[in-house]
Amino acid sequence: MADGTSISANLAAPARAAMAPPSGMRKFMRRRSTIAVLMAMPLILLIAGLVIWPAIYAIWLSMLNKRMTQFVGLGNYAFLLKRNTFQLVIFQSCLFAVTAVILKALLGFIVAHLMHNIPGKNQRIWRGLLLVPWVIPLALSTLSWWWLFDPSYSAFNWILNSLGFQSVPWLGVGWNARFAVIAVNVWFGTPFFMIMYLAALKSVPEQLYEAAAIDGAGPVQKLLHVTLPMMRNIIAITVLFSLIVTFADFDIVRILTAGGPQDMTHLFATYAFSVGIQSGDIPLGASVSLFMLPILAVAAFFVLRGVTRRTQEIAA
Amino acid sequence: MAQVSIRKVVKAYEGNVQAVKGIDLEIADEEFVVLVGPSGCGKSTTLRMVAGLEEITSGEIWIGGDVVNDVPPRDRDIAMVFQNYALYPHMSVFDNMAFGLKLRKFPKDEIKRRVDEAARILDIQALLERKPKALSGGQRQRVAMGRAIVRNPKVFLFDEPLSNLDAKLRVQMRTEIKKVHQTIPTTTVYVTHDQVEAMTLADRVVVMNHGVIEQVGPPQELYHNPATRFVAGFIGSPAMNFLPVRVLDDGGLKVELANGVKLAVPPQRVDRYGPYKGRQMTLGLRPEHLTEIRDTEKPNVVRIDCMVDVVEPMGMETLVHFFIDGEPVCARIDPVTHSAPNEVLPLAADLNNMHLIDNESGKVV
Amino acid sequence: MSSTTATAGAVAQARRTSLHRQRAWTLKASYAVLTLMVVFFLVPPFYMVMTSLKSSAEISAQQGNPWIVQHPTLANFAELIANSNFQTFFVNSVIVTVLVVVISMSISVLAAFSLTRMGFWGSQTLATGVFLTYLIPASLLFIPLFQIIGKLGLINSFWCLVLLYPTLAVPFCTWIMIGYFSSIPRELDEAALIDGAGYMQMLLRIFIPVAMPGIIAATIFAFTASWGAFLYPLAYLYTTDQMVLTVGIVSDLIRGDVFQWGKIMAGCVLAAVPPVLIYAFLMDYYIAGLTAGATKG
Numbered sequence: 001m002a003d004g005t006s007i008s009a010n011l012a013a014p015a016r017a018a019m020a021p022p023s024g025m026r027k028f029m030r031r032r033s034t035i036a037v038l039m040a041m042p043l044i045l046l047i048a049g050l051v052i053w054p055a056i057y058a059i060w061l062s063m064l065n066k067r068m069t070q071f072v073g074l075g076n077y078a079f080l081l082k083r084n085t086f087q088l089v090i091f092q093s094c095l096f097a098v099t100a101v102i103l104k105a106l107l108g109f110i111v112a113h114l115m116h117n118i119p120g121k122n123q124r125i126w127r128g129l130l131l132v133p134w135v136i137p138l139a140l141s142t143l144s145w146w147w148l149f150d151p152s153y154s155a156f157n158w159i160l161n162s163l164g165f166q167s168v169p170w171l172g173v174g175w176n177a178r179f180a181v182i183a184v185n186v187w188f189g190t191p192f193f194m195i196m197y198l199a200a201l202k203s204v205p206e207q208l209y210e211a212a213a214i215d216g217a218g219p220v221q222k223l224l225h226v227t228l229p230m231m232r233n234i235i236a237i238t239v240l241f242s243l244i245v246t247f248a249d250f251d252i253v254r255i256l257t258a259g260g261p262q263d264m265t266h267l268f269a270t271y272a273f274s275v276g277i278q279s280g281d282i283p284l285g286a287s288v289s290l291f292m293l294p295i296l297a298v299a300a301f302f303v304l305r306g307v308t309r310r311t312q313e314i315a316a
Numbered sequence: 317m318a319q320v321s322i323r324k325v326v327k328a329y330e331g332n333v334q335a336v337k338g339i340d341l342e343i344a345d346e347e348f349v350v351l352v353g354p355s356g357c358g359k360s361t362t363l364r365m366v367a368g369l370e371e372i373t374s375g376e377i378w379i380g381g382d383v384v385n386d387v388p389p390r391d392r393d394i395a396m397v398f399q400n401y402a403l404y405p406h407m408s409v410f411d412n413m414a415f416g417l418k419l420r421k422f423p424k425d426e427i428k429r430r431v432d433e434a435a436r437i438l439d440i441q442a443l444l445e446r447k448p449k450a451l452s453g454g455q456r457q458r459v460a461m462g463r464a465i466v467r468n469p470k471v472f473l474f475d476e477p478l479s480n481l482d483a484k485l486r487v488q489m490r491t492e493i494k495k496v497h498q499t500i501p502t503t504t505v506y507v508t509h510d511q512v513e514a515m516t517l518a519d520r521v522v523v524m525n526h527g528v529i530e531q532v533g534p535p536q537e538l539y540h541n542p543a544t545r546f547v548a549g550f551i552g553s554p555a556m557n558f559l560p561v562r563v564l565d566d567g568g569l570k571v572e573l574a575n576g577v578k579l580a581v582p583p584q585r586v587d588r589y590g591p592y593k594g595r596q597m598t599l600g601l602r603p604e605h606l607t608e609i610r611d612t613e614k615p616n617v618v619r620i621d622c623m624v625d626v627v628e629p630m631g632m633e634t635l636v637h638f639f640i641d642g643e644p645v646c647a648r649i650d651p652v653t654h655s656a657p658n659e660v661l662p663l664a665a666d667l668n669n670m671h672l673i674d675n676e677s678g679k680v681v
Numbered sequence: 682m683s684s685t686t687a688t689a690g691a692v693a694q695a696r697r698t699s700l701h702r703q704r705a706w707t708l709k710a711s712y713a714v715l716t717l718m719v720v721f722f723l724v725p726p727f728y729m730v731m732t733s734l735k736s737s738a739e740i741s742a743q744q745g746n747p748w749i750v751q752h753p754t755l756a757n758f759a760e761l762i763a764n765s766n767f768q769t770f771f772v773n774s775v776i777v778t779v780l781v782v783v784i785s786m787s788i789s790v791l792a793a794f795s796l797t798r799m800g801f802w803g804s805q806t807l808a809t810g811v812f813l814t815y816l817i818p819a820s821l822l823f824i825p826l827f828q829i830i831g832k833l834g835l836i837n838s839f840w841c842l843v844l845l846y847p848t849l850a851v852p853f854c855t856w857i858m859i860g861y862f863s864s865i866p867r868e869l870d871e872a873a874l875i876d877g878a879g880y881m882q883m884l885l886r887i888f889i890p891v892a893m894p895g896i897i898a899a900t901i902f903a904f905t906a907s908w909g910a911f912l913y914p915l916a917y918l919y920t921t922d923q924m925v926l927t928v929g930i931v932s933d934l935i936r937g938d939v940f941q942w943g944k945i946m947a948g949c950v951l952a953a954v955p956p957v958l959i960y961a962f963l964m965d966y967y968i969a970g971l972t973a974g975a976t977k978g
Contacts, residue, residue, distance in 0.1 A: 035880055036799030040807060043792035043855060050848045051814050051822065058825040111718055114711040128964065129719045132726055135960045137909030139927040140949040144729040147942055153740070155728060155747045187722065199972035241816070248818030251911045255931070269820030269912070276824045277916050286824045293821065300816040304809065369871050390877040402868035406890040415886075416876035463876075 062287040066280075076287040085263045086271070090291070092178065093267045097247040100185040104246075105239055107186065108193020115194065116201045127198075134191040142255040145184045146171075149256070174264035177257050181265050184252050189245075193238055200234040201227070240303045244296055268292045318380035318393075318470035318503045319345050320366060325375030327361050327527075335361045337527040338375065346501040352514035353524035353550070360475060362524070363507045367473050368392050380470050390419075395464035396473040400480060401456045403448040403463075409435075410444040413462045427466075434465040437499055438492075454485045461493070465500065472497075474506040478513060490516055511551050515539070523547045542680055545673045548600050554635060556671070557606065557645045561599040563592045563672070571599055571672070574641035582616035582667050588681065589672055600671035600680070603635065606647035609664045616667045622647070624661050636661060726953075733757055733947035740942055757947035766921050767948065770929030774908065774952070777842045777925055781907040784843070785850040786900055792851075793858030794884050798870060808859060815852035819912050830917055839923050845913050850903035857902065857970045861895030862888060897963055898970020908956055926952040 065072050080086040111130065115123055133141065148155050149170035157167040171177045204227060212222050228235075250269035253259060259266035259274060266274070268288055276285015320343040327336040336358040343349045351359040364370040366377055368389035376383050384392050395416075403412050410431055417427045435441045438458040448456055457477060464472055477493070478486045494517055497504055508514055514521045515535040523530040523538065523546070530550075531543040542548035548556045561571040561579075569581040569589055579599075581589050609619060622638040622645070629635075629651060636647045636655050647663050655661050671680050727748075732740070734753040745751060761767045792811070796804050826845060827836075835841035865888065873883045889896060914928045921933055930948040934941050960967065 032799055032880070033801045036795040036801040036804070039791040039795035039799070040801075040804070042788040043811065043851060044807065046788060046847055046851055047810065047814050050826070050845065051817060054822045054825040054829060055817070057829065058822065061825055061828065107718075111715070114715050114718075117707060117711040118715070126715055126719070128961070130715075130722055131960070131964065132957075133722050135956050136726060136949075136953045137905075137911075137927060137956065139909065139911035140930070140952055141725050141729070143931065143945060143949055144725040144732075147732060147946065148725060148728055150942075153743065153747065153942070158747050187725070191722070195968055196972060199968070244816055245818065248820045250820045254911070254915070269818075272820065272824060273912070273916065277827065282824055282828060289821050289824055292818075296816065296818070296821070300813060303816060304812065367871075367875060369874065389871075389874045390879075394875065396872065396875050398868040398872060400866060400868055402866065402872040404869065404872075404887055404891070406893070415873075415878075419877040419882065463872075467876075 064283040104189040111194045112197035200231045204230045321378035323376045328373045348504045350506045350514040350518035357524040358527040393470045395469040397477045399476040401460040430466040434462040472504040559599045598673040603646040603648040605666040605669045608649040608653040757943040774925040781846040782903045785903040789854035797862040846907040850906045854899035857899045861892040897966040901967045
């Protein structure tokens with residue numbers, strides 16, 4: 001009896017499966033794909049609508065005349081390259097980004113090393129103190145830097161004066177202002193490097209150092225042959241990443257000098273702002289911003305190469 | 317009532333790699349079946365197809381009288397125990413066990429009753445409030461089993477559940493699993509690469525290799541009558557010895573070892589092996605059938621002298637390793653028998669338990 | 682014989698003490714340099730707090746050491762808190778930030794779950810695209826966005842920030858969540874599937890609780906990004922009723938050439954309190970989230 005029923009079920013089943021082609025399991029898998037796309041849809045829309053579309057739109061804008069009535073091709077770019085101020089902007093952006101990133105990377109590396117030296121239980125509090133610049137919104141802390149650099153009230157100048165030196169016009173003279181802008185960026189950005197490097201240092205297995213010590217390596221050799229090779233990847237990613245962010249920086253220069261004196265601290269972002277938003281020449285502003293693109297693209301390419309490992313963990 | 321039937325099931329991945337090449341298996345209600353084989357043999361894939369975690373490329377899987385090819389795992393009424401336990405780390409033991417019931421909207425008191433019952437069976441009542449992090453490996457394994465038990469499913473699936481445990485716990489949990497199956501007889505499919513687990517737990521063992529089933533049978537049958545060379549070599553530890561031989565008629569049917577020694581085939585096997593006269597075959601002989609020479613000699617036990625290479629005292633027995641014409645051979649002897657490296661040791665080969673393997677088909681004849 | 686062992690022992694001891702001394706010296710030097718760095722790092726916030734406690738009279742008098750407040754007063758804070766403009770900025774900032782955090786986290790968590798666990802055609806490309814988006818700075822797109830926002834009629838409305846800030850937060854949040862989700866063993870999904878969970882239940886009842894540290898890290902990032910952003914509000918908002926803290930403090934407290942530094946600094950202190958509090962309690966999560974992906978490779 002039991003056999004009989006089982007046989008009839010047996011016969012019915014293939015027919016059933018054949019007659020309903022999108023089988024349940026397959027439907028289940030397809031539904032899974034649909035749900036997956038739906039879940040990622042907000043992200044896709046966000047990126048498409050507010051990143052990719054504006055980027056394409058920017059290229060279009062940059063090829064219009066000031067009133068946006070006429071197509072001028074690469075005219076805006078040619079115009080910019082001939083302008084003295086813009087040549088200064090290119091120079092300053094590169095100077096600013098390269099100097100600041102090198103200083104941040106160096107200081108961050110040193111501080112991370114020192115942090116790694118001190119006993120673990122003390123690290124938390126020190127780390128907390130060293131992260132303060134990074135925690136306060138940059139626009140606000142730059143305000144307090146501005147106040148520290150104030151021409152008549154500068155608290156730095158008070159120290160200089162009480163030590164018998166002359167007051168320094170911090171933001172009033174070109175190279176001083178450039179120095180100040182870089183200093184504030186270093187102040188703000190070093191903690192990020194420190195955190196990344198500290199994490200990387202902690203991830204180097206202690207046995208490697210012990211093995212190196214037994215092989216007769218001194219502190220310098222340990223640094224050169226163990227620490228740096230182990231951290232190479234993270235150093236590269238951090239530096240490239242910071243290069244992008246620093247290169248595109250806006251807040252510090254905007255608040256501290258607004259590009260002055262005599263446009264000697266303008267960066268791409270601040271110059272684009274003053275041309276595009278303040279002077280209302282949207283197409284020219286867009287062209288200024290777009291000048292950043294090639295450098296960002298190169299840096300992004302290398303960062304991406306460094307992080308592809310992560311994407312490989314994602315299900316295909 | 318939950319038989320599981322696997323009929324002509326194939327699992328192919330992209331690039332036409334077949335992990336499972338059309339297997340057939342009927343599992344009776346309340347039967348404990350163990351799939352065993354080396355890694356990559358398709359045993360886990362088979363189990364995951366039964367669970368519904370892998371799509372079936374072709375063929376059918378039946379659970380309790382229904383084709384479940386198209387049924388998602390949640391509706392198959394199965395429960396699974398994973399190798400790494402897969403306990404939800406943020407839930408207490410109780411919640412881990414109750415999760416499946418909660419999702420199925422069981423009433424609260426029923427959930428509590430079932431969890432308490434499972435906890436009693438598994439002796440984990442004291443752990444119900446703990447998080448998985450605070451449990452030992454063995455305790456986690458119990459919770460994972462508890463999670464399966466509370467569901468009272470048609471089929472239990474185990475995917476190498478003991479592999480993450482240390483040797484001592486593994487033996488203990490093995491007994492535990494067997495006891496649970498005796499308490500709550502439920503159809504069980506159990507995957508392992510450990511043949512000892514397979515032998516001790518199974519009603520029937522399924523030996524798989526390269527995506528096909530080599531042999532299905534009760535543990536004893538697999539051990540004493542392996543169907544193929546693969547099964548003969550896979551089941552049993554230390555593994556069966558394999559020696560190249562030639563079958564010949566030299567005043568009675570004999571097999572000739574590579575070093576020229578001729579062994580007479582026992583009379584009850586003469587009919588079976590006769591047709592292979594003149595062929596190159598492989599002789600299979602388990603180490604326990606190659607012993608020191610004992611006082612009471614049985615018929616068909618022949619003497620082989622060996623030059624001992626390595627001696628491994630195991631306590632209740634001693635393993636002796638040596639070579640016959642370059643082929644490694646292992647013998648199990650009584651520890652009281654004197655044996656030392658580089659000494660000649662006379663051994664007795666019990667040919668009543670010999671196996672003869674066809675080199676071409678790999679089948680035991 | 683005994684003499685040699687004695688000397689050997691002495692040498693060993695000498696070496697040990699010199700090693701010990703060297704370590705102690707390294708430690709002291711480390712602390713010394715770290716102290717210097719901390720001083721450098723803390724100068725602006727310290728001066729911010731000091732100034733916020735000074736009266737306008739004390740600031741303009743320029744008598745004595747400007748680094749130390751002589752007659753501390755909370756008048757700046759009291760006036761600011763009573764100031765309706767400042768209240769507006771703060772409330773606007775809170776509304777924008779809360780909405781942005783909720784929106785960004787919803788988008789990121791859903792997308793990360795979909796990308797790591799469900800997968801569809803092109804999901805790997807999308808994951809790479811998400812990371813690339815993170816590398817696009819706000820200053821590259823603010824001009825075309827100005828036009829787009831204008832067409833949407835959102836110029837001078839803080840709702841444009843609610844729309845735009847997620848572009849700053851979502852890519853990195855998604856990236857953090859992808860890292861956390863992919864570290865969850867697959868057996869956990871399978872166990873949940875067998876236990877009868879659907880994908881939404883799996884996400885809500887398994888993935889989100891298990892990846893809580895990642896959720897916290899990503900939330901902090903989204904909070905930081907939208908609380909401190911400066912360029913968009915500066916470019917798109919111009920009346921006080923729509924402004925947020927970062928731009929409001931400057932525009933409202935600087936009237937012509939009159940800098941009310943005491944109040945400006947007090948405003949900065951008040952605006953810095955929420956992030957400082959959050960970091961003080963949740964710093965470890967944030968750092969773990971930030972560095973997890975980077976050190977893995």
